[in-house]
Amino acid sequence: MPSLPRRIREHAAALPEGAPICPHALLHMGNRAAVDQALSRLARRGQLLRVCRGVYVRPIDTRFGVRAPAVGTVISTLGALWGETIVPCGGAAANVLGLTTQVPVRLVYLTSGPSRTLRLLALTVRLRHAPRWQLVAPGQPFGLAVRALAWLGPQEVEDSLDTIARRLSATDLAELSAARAILPAWIAGPVSALVARG
Structure with missing residues (x-):
């Protein structure tokens, strides 16, 4: 079975640009402590971006390098997430x-x-x-x-x-x-x- 960080990375890759990745949405993959630790590890490696406490997004790979998702997209998805x-x-x-x-x-x-x-x-x-x-x-x-x-x-x-x-x-x-x-x-x-x- 793939490691938890790898499963989270694969999950993130399937999401649209700017989609938030939150620990409570990943509890089907492991307990909260393990999910938090895996998210932190992925953020330290640059494979996820920590937007604010408890919210991550996937960086976008381009031919010019890595960039953040479009600000407007992140803002609209966070507005929907937080109501x-x-x-x-x-x-x-x-x-x-x-x-x-x-x-x-x-x-x-x-x-x-x-x-x-x-x-x-x-x-x-x-x-x-x-x-x-x-x-x-x-x-x-x-x-x-x-x-x-x-x-x-x-x-x-x-x-x-x-x-x-x-x-x-x-x-x-x-x-x-x-x-x-x-x-x-x-x-x-x-x-x-x-x-x-x-």
Whole structure:
């Protein structure tokens, strides 16, 4: 019978890129202590990457060498694993919407769960706990608008809303308007004024 580390390696190889490997999902292969020890050994050898406590991913072999799985893929699989909403930070949203030309240097995501740090080879990804209103509409343009406005702050909201309104569809603007009830007053007020102007 193959060794436990080898069986875990074979299991990991069959998983899609960025799929999390957790000790509790491997208990059919051995007891918890043995699984933990095998995972640690594989991580020390570089055959698995320890993302955070109790979560590993398989590194991707390319013709140029080994790389970490795509950050977006890892983030989405971790969000599903933990049952959390995880979205790009406001600075990244503002960049996508053309409100700033600055590209965030650090990888920061907002999460409904606790703040934590993830490691993917040389990359450090920070998950920062955020209030519910900043996590609205993950993956939708009007959710990006909310996060961008939160990042810009109260002084920039009114000037930035005109730029955002030109980039959002009528449906997205209607959804942003419908979300006013959960937004802070310093965002909801200017959004209401935008809606009133048509």
